[in-house]
Amino acid sequence: MWWTFTEREVTWVKPDPTCPGERFRKAIAGWRNTDINGTPLKINSLSTKLTKVASYRRTICAVKARDYLLRRINGIEELIVAKASQARTALLEVTIEALQLLHWADFETLVDIIFARSGWNRISVLGGTKKLVDLELEHAVINERAAVQVKSSASQKTLDAYFRRMDATEQFDRFFFICHSPKGRRAPLTTALTFKSGPVAS
Incomplete structure (x- = not known):
């Protein structure tokens, strides 16, 4: 098998063993x-133990990471990657369980912190009782206002009702509906909902 780095990819070819040659070789596929x-x-997406070979300036060289290269070409997942994926899945599951134990006020505070770290500034008072939104945000960079509704639990019917009510207000560019324990299955959005010039996020 022959392989090389081309631009930002690894390109490989399998020579046809029935057609040997010194300068030209027929390839399979x-x-x-x-x-x-x-x-x-x-x-x-490749390990540096393979990509460091790209610094070799001649035509042909030995590859110490030969087994790794063959595994990647054959689509075999690395053991360490599989372990990391399993650990990430376990972490997400535990995180979801922890979120579901939060008091609604603590969950709202967490959502506020996440938005703040994402560049959204809260322009409303945190907490309290509001009819339509829990948080009003603005983003100076993209010049947009957003409404955030935070629910510990909600159904598809509740989500649909908020969409209709938010669509009627026309006060915000975006709407975020945050819920850690949804009831039932959420139906897919078949149409894009917009307020002014921004898309709806849920």
Whole structure:
């Protein structure tokens, strides 16, 4: 098998063993920049133990990470990647359980902090009882205002009702509906809802 770095990808080809040659070799299926499953072999997704070979300035060299390269071409997930994915899944599951134990006021405070770290500034008082929104936000960079409704639990019917009410106000560019324990399954949005010039997020 022959392989090389081209632009930001790894490209490889499998020579036809029945047609040997010194300068030209026939290949099976031609050059490919994906693994056998069709996943692109992007350099930024590969280990540096392989990509460091790109600094070699001659034509052909030995590859110490040969086994790693073959696993990636054959679409075999690295053991450490599988372990990391399992750990991430477990972390997300525990995080969801922890969120569901929060008091509604603490959950609202957490949502406020997350938006603040994302560049949204709260322009309303945190907490208290409001008819339509829990948080009013503005983003100076994109010059937009957003409404945030925070619910510990909500159904699709509740979500639909808020969409209709927010659409009628025409006061905000975006609407965020935050809920950590939804009831039932949320129906997919078949149409894009907008307030002024911004999309709705939920």
